[in-house]
Amino acid sequence: MGLTGWYVHHHGAGHLTRFLAVRPHLPGEVVVFSSLPRPDALPPATTWVRLDRDDDGDPAGADPTVGGLLHWAPLGHTGHARRFAAVAGAIAERRFDRFVVDVSVEVALLVRLLGVATVVVTQPGDRGDAPHRLAYASATRVLAPWPAGVHNSPAAPTLVEVGGISRFDGRTREVEPTPGTVLVLGGGVAERDLDAAAAATPGTRWQHAGSSARTWLADPWDALQRAEVVVAAAGQNSVADLAAAGARAVIVPQPRPFDEQVATGRILTARRLAVVAPAWPGTDAWPALLDQARNLRPDWSQWGVTGAARRAADAIAQVGA
Known part of the structure; x- marks a missing residue:
């Protein structure tokens, strides 16, 4: 199945939890990129690349949205530059067959500009702003972790609604409340x-x-x-x-x-x-x-x-x- 890249956003634990739920069903090797610490236990054939943070210091004062074109690309931030360089360097060294982005408009665009097909994970809410529309339009596939028709999903012909992804899928109730x-x-x-x-x-x-x-x-x-x-x-x-x-x-x-x-x-x-x-x-x-x-x-x-x-x-x- 080749090599899969996977970007895990660092806010909260939900993006990591979703990755850990899906990973056992995904064949092949996976390289994860995230600012989060490496989990204590990773599935086999999974590598964790720790990225620099790009939200420390005062990045909010460095035009991070590029006047509304993007969500987060602060000027002059060393951590931001290093994290993108780490992703680009890994892609330059090895051929990635696909790259899951959960979630970052900027990482999705970087990976696609480097010639790798992206799977962009979408989320609920109003995602009709210009950066989201650009990320969805550039994606080979948009993955929605909810069942069909639940949310106002992005208008993307590549959208796949898979249902709610739970770490407890497959377990059965053993006791009553x-x-x-x-x-x-x-x-x-x-x-x-x-x-x-x-x-x-x-x-x-x-x-x-x-x-x-x-x-x-x-x-x-x-x-x-x-x-x-x-x-x-x-x-x-x-x-x-x-x-x-x-x-x-x-x-x-x-x-x-x-x-x-x-x-x-x-x-x-x-x-x-x-x-x-x-x-x-x-x-x-x-x-x-x-x-x-x-x-x-x-x-x-x-x-x-x-x-x-x-x-x-x-x-x-x-x-x-």
């Missing part, structure tokens, strides 16, 4: 807010699976199964994980560029898949929100999680084959 349990999935929630929500809902037991060393769960599958209600943001991986677990959920979209999570929240509401709150609820709102979530009967099959990671790998492998 425990009444009165609430799992808060993900970081970004203050402990005082969690304590206040728990105090306002007597008879419930709240658990936080967050990003700190104290709350981190490397594998939250058991906690997801046991939770009567899951509270989560509207990120693509979180929603796909909820779908894989068949969870009842309260979703609180977080502020993201291009209204990414707000757009997902609207879809979840329209399809009656979750209770969606526009911001972290006040203390008095939690009893009613949990009751609404408990009464949901979400048909998560419409999120298309089963087989999505394999479908994504197949769509990638077809490029440059």
Whole structure:
């Protein structure tokens, strides 16, 4: 199957989680480029190239958008130059058959200018700006990690909607939810807010699976199964994980560029898949929100999680084959 390059964006853990879900289904060798540290365990035939950061110092004052033509190309930033040189140097040394970009308009354009076919991962929200349109138009394939018709997908003839990609695809539920349990999935929630929500809902037991060393769960599958209600943001991986677990959920979209999570929240509401709150609820709102979530009967099959990671790998492998 040749050689695949894969750019993993460093914001949050979602892009890396998506790569790790798809990689076992993708044949051949893969070279990953990212500012993130190398994970402790990588699949066989996978190499990790650590890139310099390009968001330290004061890059925002160096015309990073080139007057709106791009998203991030700051003038005079050494880290930015070195990361692009690392990608270009690797392509000059070896023949890449395809290159997955998740996500960066600038990396997608660089790789295509160097003569490598790109698979650009798209995301929800309003992606109709000029840089996004350019990246999609230059791509050999645009990969959407959601089922057909869920979002206003980019107008690209090369678009492939594969379904929600979850690290838990293929696992089966082994236990039923425990009444009165609430799992808060993900970081970004203050402990005082969690304590206040728990105090306002007597008879419930709240658990936080967050990003700190104290709350981190490397594998939250058991906690997801046991939770009567899951509270989560509207990120693509979180929603796909909820779908894989068949969870009842309260979703609180977080502020993201291009209204990414707000757009997902609207879809979840329209399809009656979750209770969606526009911001972290006040203390008095939690009893009613949990009751609404408990009464949901979400048909998560419409999120298309089963087989999505394999479908994504197949769509990638077809490029440059």
